[in-house]
Amino acid sequence: MQDNHTIKPNGWALIPLLIFVSVFLGTGVLLNDFYALPAPIAVLVGLFAAFIALKGGTQQKIATFLQGCGESRIMTMCIIFLLAGAFATVTKTMGGVDAVVQLGMQFISVKYLPIGIFIITAFLSLATGTSVGAIVAMGPIVVGLADQSGVSLALLCGMLLSGAMFGDNLSIISDTTIAATQSFGVKMGEKFKVNTLIALPAFLITIILLLFFLPDAQMATQVSPETPVSVIKIIPYLLVVGLAVSGINVFYTLFTGIIAAGVIGLAYGDFGLLTFAQEIYQGFTGMINIFLLAMLTGGLAAMVRKAGGIAFVMQMVSQQIRSIKSAQTGMGFLTGLTNTAIANNTVSIIITGTIAKNINDSYQLDPRKSATILDNFVCVVQGILPYGAQMLLILNFSQGNTDYISVLEHAWYLFALLGMTLISIYTPLWDKLIAKIK
Numbered sequence: 001m002q003d004n005h006t007i008k009p010n011g012w013a014l015i016p017l018l019i020f021v022s023v024f025l026g027t028g029v030l031l032n033d034f035y036a037l038p039a040p041i042a043v044l045v046g047l048f049a050a051f052i053a054l055k056g057g058t059q060q061k062i063a064t065f066l067q068g069c070g071e072s073r074i075m076t077m078c079i080i081f082l083l084a085g086a087f088a089t090v091t092k093t094m095g096g097v098d099a100v101v102q103l104g105m106q107f108i109s110v111k112y113l114p115i116g117i118f119i120i121t122a123f124l125s126l127a128t129g130t131s132v133g134a135i136v137a138m139g140p141i142v143v144g145l146a147d148q149s150g151v152s153l154a155l156l157c158g159m160l161l162s163g164a165m166f167g168d169n170l171s172i173i174s175d176t177t178i179a180a181t182q183s184f185g186v187k188m189g190e191k192f193k194v195n196t197l198i199a200l201p202a203f204l205i206t207i208i209l210l211l212f213f214l215p216d217a218q219m220a221t222q223v224s225p226e227t228p229v230s231v232i233k234i235i236p237y238l239l240v241v242g243l244a245v246s247g248i249n250v251f252y253t254l255f256t257g258i259i260a261a262g263v264i265g266l267a268y269g270d271f272g273l274l275t276f277a278q279e280i281y282q283g284f285t286g287m288i289n290i291f292l293l294a295m296l297t298g299g300l301a302a303m304v305r306k307a308g309g310i311a312f313v314m315q316m317v318s319q320q321i322r323s324i325k326s327a328q329t330g331m332g333f334l335t336g337l338t339n340t341a342i343a344n345n346t347v348s349i350i351i352t353g354t355i356a357k358n359i360n361d362s363y364q365l366d367p368r369k370s371a372t373i374l375d376n377f378v379c380v381v382q383g384i385l386p387y388g389a390q391m392l393l394i395l396n397f398s399q400g401n402t403d404y405i406s407v408l409e410h411a412w413y414l415f416a417l418l419g420m421t422l423i424s425i426y427t428p429l430w431d432k433l434i435a436k437i438k
Helices: 011-031 039-053 058-069 072-093 096-107 110-128 131-149 153-170 175-184 188-212 231-245 250-267 273-286 288-306 309-320 324-342 345-362 367-384 389-398 404-409 412-426 428-435
Strands: none
Touching (some): 011 309, 039 288, 058 288, 072 110, 072 175, 072 231, 072 250, 072 288, 096 231, 110 231, 131 153, 131 389, 153 188, 153 367, 153 389, 153 404, 188 428, 231 250, 309 324, 309 345, 324 345, 324 367, 324 412, 345 367, 367 412
């Protein structure tokens, strides 16, 4: 791979990348569904433009494309995606998601219902690595609880969105975390620890705000689970989080989680050995979209990079950067802006990861913090987008009983996270704390 500093900047080389983004965005706006056109197909359009517009022979372009597809960081990311998908599918099938929800519902005091929703959704998203999955699991429950309790549906939906984005942002099996850590070459556990220093204060700020603004509504009924809680089914989630924080290689961590979930599922009769294998494969196939996206965008990025497109962006961004702080803010803003355009936080990190890594290296920044900043910015932007999958799901579950502005007004965690991220950039204290993390 060539060093961008040895390549002549060429703005025209960005055209294939812009075509990819435009096709993806344009189709979403036209169909009012940003997930109608599979992203890998949009990448193919950009690749077609790259082969037509960029200079060089066909064989040379193919070689560059394949080199980008097979780049070690891209392949590592792809394998992690597959393992994460298998873990999420197996744990859901053996009842892990239901166990988390039931356990939380059993111990929630109706007075603290919004806090309970926030915490349960946060843990569920943290454990499963998907904000969308957490919202799908909790959405019907939240709507039902609002109806029974008299608590504002907008408040509970805001807490649902907040908790889902908190967990997705921190989870070591989240595709955004995987993309961010692999883009900067840092370990999952390292990013988790640094991210916690920023996200945890935002989490606590949200709790404090909730304590001050607890609803006065009188609850109609006390909600409790209809079936006994199998606490043992939560073990795979705790195991994965614990191993990741301990610094164990992510491949070993996810493999151990899959085996643990399989053993528990077999012991409880949730599936047989053959079904266990089929669930693993189903988890793999569920990640094919993001697998292909990562691989194809890796190839497209390599072609754009070799033609001078990345060097051009670096030149333009560098002209606006005057300090380490502006470099960190610039990385976050660039990724957030990309996410605004395509409404997909993982894709945004994949697209801008190479540029952000170059900025990180040029200014000798801490890659752990840079990965965290990227993940935090896309977390905030993805959460507040009216056409983001998370917001659309929540509004769909609400069946017209609340609206986008009302939910956004109560998504306090997202604004707290943005504030804490900016504070971590412009306050020396956080750099000192992060430097102590090993």
